[in-house]
Amino acid sequence: MTTDEHNARPSPPPPVRADGVSAVGAGFEPLGDFPAATPAGTRALGRSVSGSLTWVMGATLVNKSAAFVTQAVLGWLLTKGDFGLFFTAVAVAGLITVCRDMGIREVLIERGKDAYATYSGPGFWMALSYNLMMAAVMASLAWPLSVYVFDDHRLAEMLWIMAAGLPLGTLSAVMQPRLRMELRFKEFSRQAAASSLLRQGTTIALALSGFEHLSLAIPVVVVAAFDSATTWWIVRGRPWRSPPQTALWGGMFRDSKWLMLCSFAIVALDFGPALAIGAVLGASSEINGVYSFAYAITAQVGSLLAFNFQLVIFPALALLKREPERQCQAALRALRALMLLGAVSSLGLAAIIAPLQHLVWRGHWAVAVPAAMVFGLFFPWRISFGLTAAFQLARGRFRQHAVATAIEGLGMIGAATVGATLLPGVPTPVGIALCTGLWLFISRLGMTIWVFGTAGTPAREVLAATVPAWLIAIAGAGVAIALDRTIAPHVETLAARLADLRPSPGVARSIVDLCRIALAGTICLTIFVALTRTLLAAQLSDALRALPARLRRPLERFLLLRGDNA
Secondary structure, eight states, rough: OOHHHHHOOOOOOOBBOOTOBSSTTTOOOOOOOOOOSSSSHHHHHHHHHHHHHHHHHHHHHHHHHHHHHHHHHHHHSSSSHHHHHHHHHHHHHHHHHHHHGGGGGHHHHHHHHHHHHHHHHHHHHHHHHHHHHHHHHHHHHHHHHHHSSSSTTTHHHHHHHHHHHHHHTTHHHHHHHHHHHHOHHHHHHHHHHHHHHHHHHHHHHHTTTTTTGGGGGGGHHHHHHHHHHHHHHOOOOGGGGSSEEEEEGGHHHHHHHHHHHHHHHHHHHHHHHHHHHHHHTTOOHHHHHHHOOOOOHHHHHHHHHHHHHHHHHHHHTTTTTTTTHHHHHHHHHHHHHHHHHHHHHHHHHHHHHHHHHHHHHHHTTGGGGHHHHHEEEEEEEEHHHHHHHHHHHHHTTTTHHHHHHHHHHHHHHHHEEEEEEESSSSSSHHHHHHHHHHHHHHHHHHHHHHHHTTTTHHHHHHHHHHHHHHHHHHHHHHHHHHHHHHHHGHHHHHHHHHHHHHSSSHHHHHEEEEEEEEHHHHHHHHHHHHHHHOOOHHHHHHTTTTHHHHHHHHHHHHOOOOOOOO
């Protein structure tokens, strides 16, 4: 039986004890109802998704702000090699464990609200058993990998600590799907924001206390325990009271095995280059550190946007599983909005990264600026991964999604290896970034066309939904960067004149950097909005629907767009 056929079968009802309580879902209340597939239900689902995106984006803003502050502080406290070491540790941990929690989150969501009580208890015991086993494997392999492959014993310390966090996060893996299936993203987002603040605050505190590279690993354990505790407090379920029911594990594994491969591939996609560079040049080499630092800056915008978009869109699209045409149109519309937001975010960051780096690190990370610009150019395509992943998973195409993602992830490692070994001259972070960026563009565009093609959408519609927004963002960022470089030679003169009026030269230079950021950002955004309003009005309107009504409606009036206020 294929995976798709297995997913199409109706889920069995949960066994019931003599007292009428579910034997496998003890401690869980029934899930809430979802909007019916009627015109009124469609509007209700749309409002739910829009409201969910508002909460998720709010949590993303908190997360992004906290992460940027953390990276700003760590950029002064840690060495370039520490960043490369951490990215290598994440890659090694991800590839060893294959998939945290054995993919139980997505399995529970795809099977639906009616099956949650049946599978949450056995899913908890299956995921916990797997996490404990993988923690033991990671701990045993940490030393030989660190010493004989990556030539840095500090990597073993980080892997041992990260292994301890695996079983601690199991409870949240089973609880969070319930919040997502009920579209309770208000609670979900509050918990996520608190978790992010804890992670970043702990990281900064440890770095200031002299923990160096371990300040990046210890928060993994702290946050895993916090996520499980706070998610339990919100949901109040007790899956550990359910019997393991190992007879159900095989059915869940038939789905999760593809999610495990997919998780493996996603780690390769995001952290694989650090693994390849670390194996070739050393985990704590400066090139690995600069590449990782530049990627981390860009990913603060792109990966969070893609991940959070997937959190909301996946359960929403799963509700439309029995209406494939409607599901496909919803996914295509979401792709348009996501590409618009992703393009302006990533390329907007590329436009201001040079003055931003000087404002925050005073040239300490200037070597990372060119690589960050390259990442900003190509990263909108990485953001599209969240949408295509949600679309495939919502259709039950676990195997298809896993194989496609594996191709992308392994290709990314190969591209980084080419950049680190085969490019003429000495390997550089920007050269490796170009190799991985080009692969990202080619693979993501091809995969997006293919995914939508399997649902009957012509390639031209996918190209129209993605390429124009990307090209417009490139135009806006290009003009902004060119103008910033034009005025850059005059910056020293202006800073010197301001210094005559200020007691601190640093204050004067900061004012100049802020003006450069404001000018470049304004030019990029103005060109982008003007061109999208002229050429992509419908796509812009779709993107604005993700905003709260109080913000969306004034923007629609300002841009002379006809908003659907129903």
